[in-house]
Amino acid sequence: MEVSHALSVDGRPVAQAVDEASIERLVRHFYSRVQRDAELGPIFAVAIPGDWEPHLRTMIDFWSSVMLKSGRFNGRPVATHRALVGVTSKHFDTWLRLFDASARAVYPAEVAEQFVDRAGRIADSLQRAMFPPAGPRPANHVIGDGS
Ligand code: HEM
Numbered sequence: 001m002e003v004s005h006a007l008s009v010d011g012r013p014v015a016q017a018v019d020e021a022s023i024e025r026l027v028r029h030f031y032s033r034v035q036r037d038a039e040l041g042p043i044f045a046v047a048i049p050g051d052w053e054p055h056l057r058t059m060i061d062f063w064s065s066v067m068l069k070s071g072r073f074n075g076r077p078v079a080t081h082r083a084l085v086g087v088t089s090k091h092f093d094t095w096l097r098l099f100d101a102s103a104r105a106v107y108p109a110e111v112a113e114q115f116v117d118r119a120g121r122i123a124d125s126l127q128r129a130m131f132p133p134a135g136p137r138p139a140n141h142v143i144g145d146g147s
Contacts, residue, residue, distance in 0.1 A: 017111050018067050020060075026115070027059045030102035039094050047084060066118055077122075078129045089131065092123050 031052065034040045048055050058075060065073035081087070099119050103112035 017107055020064060020068070022106055023063045023067065024060050026102055026106045027056055027063060029105055030099055031056060031059070033098045033102060034095070037094065037098060039091060040098070043084065043086060043091065063115075066122075067115065077126065081126050081130055084130075087130065089127055092127055096120060096123055 031044075034044055035052075058073070061070075061072040062075070062077075064070040096116070096119060100112070100116045103115040106112070107115070
């Protein structure tokens with residue numbers, strides 16, 4: 001058996017199961033579910049009204065960069081997601097649920113968990129950027145501050 005060079009994600013080895021072909025299968029499986037999903041489908045249909053192929057290629061490059069360190073992705077996800085209309089944290093829950101199911105359909109459980117772990121952390125940071133918590137109120141709105 002061929003010995004792989006030691007790629008790892010946060011110190012854990014990425015199984016040889018992760019290669020460009022399986023990443024492409026994951027991306028295509030996941031977005032075919034997204035397109036048919038009652039909550040996510042309409043949001044994506046507005047954002048991607050025509051050919052899905054460029055988005056799928058971008059997402060293959062993204063996951064290849066994240067998991068295989070290929071460096072092919074050079075987009076701006078925060079700006080892209082901030083521009084989306086009508087997205088809530090409930091949509092992120094659905095996104096992650098579908099992604100988990102797709103990852104498990106393509107990979108053994110321990111590899112799927114590495115994808116889902118990464119996706120979850122990126123989803124958290126996207127949500128912090130998209131839905132910033134309400135900041136402290138300006139001082140002149142504070143009631144009973146004694147001034
Ligand atoms: C409810 C959740 C989400 C929605 C509705 C959503 C939707 C979208 C849409 C509409 C685009 C633009 C597609 C295009 O114009 O071609 C996009 C791009 C992208 N999404 Fe998401 N997304 C979600 C969650 C996520 C998560 C959790 C990740 C990462 C794990 C992610 C990664 C990306 C990346 C990398 C791009 C490409 C950005 C770029 O090219 O600059 N998305 N997303």
